[in-house]
Every structure is written in C-alpha cells, then in structure tokens.
Amino acid sequence: MSENKLPETIIFRIRRLAPRRADKPTWGEYPVAYSPGMTVLDGLWQIKERVDSTLAWRASCRMGVCGSCGMFINGRSRLGCNTQIAELGTSVVTVAPLPNFPIIRDLVPDLRPMFDHHTALSPFIIRKDTAEMQEPTGEFFQSADEMERYLQFSYCIKCGCCVAACPTCATDSTYSGPMALTQAHRYNSDTRDDGFETRKEVLTGGAGPWRCHFAGECSRVCPKGVDPGKAIQLMKRQLVADYLGLRRKDPVAQINVKPEGIKRREGIPEAPEPSVEP
C-alpha cells in the first residue's frame, strides 16, 4: 500500500499511432481524475469517455482472466486491468503497446505471430486411439501428482506479456516464444497426451527452446504465475534426455475402467435408490 497519496489529477502518457494516417508514433498526454483503487484500464476508459474517444485498446473481462489488455506500462509488460495506478508509485502513467508485436493501432498489438507459433506446436491432446477420441466411452485416468506436472502451465491466458518481455523475441521472428513453448511443454507433460514425437519435429529446430538464454523476464512478468521460464528449462531437460536416450517413456493414460468382481466392504451401506428419473 503506497504511503504517498497520489494527486487528484494524474497524467497518462500514451503512445498513439494510426498506421493509415501516420508512419511514426506520437505521445499524447491526458489528464485523469484519480481515485484510490483505480486500475490503468479504468484510466483508459475515463480518457475515452471524457477526453479523447479515438483512443483504441483491447480489453474484455477487466479482471485478469481473458488476457486481452496486455500493455507496456511504466517500463514493464503487464495487464491493464491488473495494474493498480497506486502500485506504480508515480503520478505519470506511461502506457505503450506491448513490445515485439506489430501495432494495429494505438495500444492494439497484432498477436497473430504468437498464435502462429502456438498453432505450429500442436497445443492439443494427440493420441493414437482416434476412435476413442471421436466417440469417448469414459474418462482417462490421471492421478493428482500427474496433473500437478502440467497444471501450472495450463493457467496461461495467452496475454503475450511473456513474449513482449523476452530478449530473444525482441529480434528473432523464428523463435517460438515463451507462450508457445510453455504450452507445448504443458501438453508434453500431460499423461493423457502422446504427441511428443510430433512436437519434437518443431522443437528440435530453430523454433525450439534453444534460443532461450534464461533471462527470466517471462516468468517475472507473467500475470498468472505460469512461470514460462521454468517450463522452457524443464522442456530442454526433456529434449536433451530424449537425445541421449535417457527419457523415461511412461505409457499414455488409459480409460478409467472400474475393476470387476470387487465386493463392497463390510459395514459400508449401499447408496439409496434414486428419487429422480435418470
């Protein structure tokens, strides 16, 4: 909680650009009436309503779960809805579009390069039993320990802050980026998945984790604690182990089948008859 109270009017410095009309971005300064608890996104809405209605940005849930409002705020890639103005500690809020993505307009980045890398890494369960995948007969068994191996990486909201913070993504367009690699690792670590060999074709090349040099910025800026840096290093370990023939190939998760011929233990009552028609 900041001890210093912010003034009643603070300034938002926003990088503006309308590519159809101008080639170079400009900086606009906008006054915002501040009240405690305001987020950067609240400030942007106020500017749009009262000062300049041409300001453009992406936002949706305004509570940190959709991943739309990634922006470069006071020198760091963050979500606009998740950033309290008070936590910035200054009365000048500088907002720029997320770095390392082309700008469509003002604060709107084009996230397609990130999603293209994501798609190339097959971010879905791949299995050989296609009949079961098309017509499921039951659930796949997965223990709580097995789920913990990938659960953290499944919290990704695809906001792009990690890609914006990555030094390799600052120059290299063929590198997949932290988001795509973390999602590839999320599926490689999922015991229900059998697609390691498919993803390996992409991961052993220049799009793989080999251009990551562990700057750690992706993990620092991730608003959901997904820790992409950790996922990428664990992925390197898995790929090197596979290269050296040391990777443990666990069997893929199977349908959870109730064992037959099991008798109910003494003293445990049967379930009551259903009172509602199935």
Added chain:
Amino acid sequence: MPEIREHPNRLGIRGWLGGGRWGPDRYLYSLHRLTGLGLLTYFVLHILLTSSRALGQGAWEQSMARVSGPIFLVGEYLVFVAFAFHAINGVRLALAELGFGVGKPIEPIYPYKTVVDVQRPWIATVLVLTGILILVGALDFFVWH
C-alpha cells in the same frame, strides 16, 4: 478480415539490453552475452599470436614483446574478469537449463514464487564467486608482479 496496415514494433537489439525494468537474471544474460563475444574476439587473436611458439624462441619473444604494454596488461585482466564471470555464470546456466535448480511445477498462489525466486541464491553465489576471482586476479596481475 479487412486489410489492416500495421506498424512494426519489435524492440530490436535494444531488447537484448533490457525491454523495460530489469530483473537480475536479465542483467546476467546481457553480461554473459557481452563477455562471450569479448572472449571469442580475444580467443581468435590469441590463437594466431601464440601459434608463433611453433617458430621458435625468437618468434615467440617477438610476439610477446608486441603485447607487453600497460594497455595490453589491463586488456588481459579484463579478459580474465570476463572469463571468471562467463565460466561461473555458465555453470549456473548449464545446470538451470538442464532443469536443476529451477523448481518443480506448483499450483501458482499469489504472490507467485517463480524460477527467478528459486534462482536468486544461485545468482548471489555466482556474483560472490566471481568477485573473489576478480580480486585474486587483480592481485596477481597488478600487485604480485
């Protein structure tokens, strides 16, 4: 999708030097890269210069005389410093990038404990060990000779 006109927004090489506020890992990444390039440059020249020992004592002493001024002494000390940092940080990177010392996947509970937090004591160790080597090297270069 209507045709949109876009403006490029990659940070470029500036992004290698810091895309905003830095964490300690990011400083170390930049320094590791710089020291690597410096060491490689020195190494190529070093191979060419020290190959003169194959041509006998005269050629060797001539080569050594060429690189004996105070500027070269300071330059060589900087190479030693670069090696000390690059090697010790390199060990940390080799271990971390093979999955040692990065932590296990956990349920993220705010405030999130990430790989950066797990690595912090190792980074401190790297800096302390590098500092010790730099001091000992300085003594050898400038005091004991």
Added chain:
Amino acid sequence: MIRDHKLWTWHIAAGLLILCLLGLHMAIMHLDALLGIFNPAGGHPIDWQNVAARSQSLFFLVSYVLLLGAALFHGFYGLRNILFELDPAAPMKKSISWVLILIGLGLFIVGGWAAWTSFQGAIVA
C-alpha cells in the same frame, strides 16, 4: 545440417570441458604467484623456457588441442546463435553457418599445427 538440440547439447558439454581446461590454463598463467604450477623454470609463465617445457609435454599437447576444439565449437556456436537471433533470411542463415564452420576449422588447423609442431621441438627460423 545437424539439428539445434544436438548442437546445443554439445555446446553445454564443451562449456563444461572448457571450464576445466581453461581454468587450468588461467591458473597457470594468472594465478602463478599464488599457485606456481606448471612453470618449471620459475619466472613468468610466458618465458620461453616455461612455454617450451609445456609445449613438449604430451599432457599439454592433448589438453591444448582439446581446449582449442571445444572452445572454437563453443564460441562459434554462440556467435551463430547471436547472428541467427538477428533474424536473417533462410539462405543467409545457411551462409552464416558455413562461414563460421570454415573459419572455425581454419583456426583449429592453425592452432593444431602450432601445438603439434612445438611438441616435436619448434622449427627454429
């Protein structure tokens, strides 16, 4: 072309080998006042007598050639990474790889020749 995951694994392995061998080299050259190892003639490590003594030792021949190879591979793979990260076009990437391989091989031949020739007793000009 060899895939990146293999090159990277060897890059790390080479790095750890360099740690040992270059560490020894640095200890001989720059920690001589403290440790005084492998300088049989005393004085400076780069005095001819010390250099000749090391050059004619089989241990140093092998370790220098190993260090040369490992360091050239490690350094040039690192440089290749940096150059590739500058996002050149695909044909340019191939050219960069070949140029670096050729320069690396050339330097290895020069350094290897020097190590071998001085092992046998230097050519006296």
